[in-house]
Amino acid sequence: VFCSESFPLFEYLRCKSNFGSPCIDATYKVCPKKPKFYQLFTIMAKVNNVAIPITWALMDKKTTLAYVAVLEHFKSTLAQHLQPKKFTVDYESGLASADLLVYPDALICRCYFHYLQALVRRLKSYGKNFMTQLENWEEAQIFVRKIAGLPFLPAHCISEAFEWLITQITSKSEGFLKDVFSKTSSRTPNMTS
Structure with missing residues (x-):
């Protein structure tokens, strides 16, 4: 030291x-x-x-x-x-x-910077095809921006807001996004702590 x-x-x-x-x-x-x-x-x-x-x-x-x-x-x-x-x-x-x-x-x-860094790393861990789909899909981009904004909420509201966002995933996007952001996904570190 x-x-x-x-x-x-x-x-x-x-x-x-x-x-x-x-x-x-x-x-x-x-x-x-x-x-x-x-x-x-x-x-x-x-x-x-x-x-x-x-x-x-x-x-x-x-x-x-x-x-x-x-x-x-x-x-x-x-x-x-x-x-x-x-x-x-x-x-x-x-x-x-x-x-x-x-x-x-x-x-x-x-740290918010590290939160975003972890979010981007998680998205990239799903591969190049996933990232290409994400870049070309406005609904998914808006959803990711909402996830990125969670830390700006009062701490006691974050988990509830996260759960609400998950319920807002449309059936069209469900297979694409739900696995990425599900708390039970084996590839998903806890982003709401």
Whole structure:
């Protein structure tokens, strides 16, 4: 884990009684090959609605235990005075679990970019023919846009809205879309959590 405690932003955050809502993300493409690391993990502070990296960790695993170790070090050594009320993270369950273990009173918010990324990956997983049909079918495109808009609803309404959308699939589209977005589909990760 590394950061510059003399970095002006870190000093600014030290003066604040509350850290606000840090964003946490990792990338796999910019890690050193020797020694071999799996990911570069980044904690970002939000200042004036802009996420600015303040702490990085080179990690050789992406388990809940590994995330807990990094977050514990951040909390106990680098940012003892900061008590985030909310974290923005991707859809990786290990990271969300680790956040709650280290900061049990924090709220976990999911990142909209990562939600859309997961949605597009799921659609692409059905193959090129499926994507070609989707690109040429306005009804299906509108349905996908509605699914993409679910995170803008109040959290307690998302599951009900998702279920309602599924019931609105027309018989013409049923075979095409219902399997993709059904909660019971073996290929469908839970997009409503």
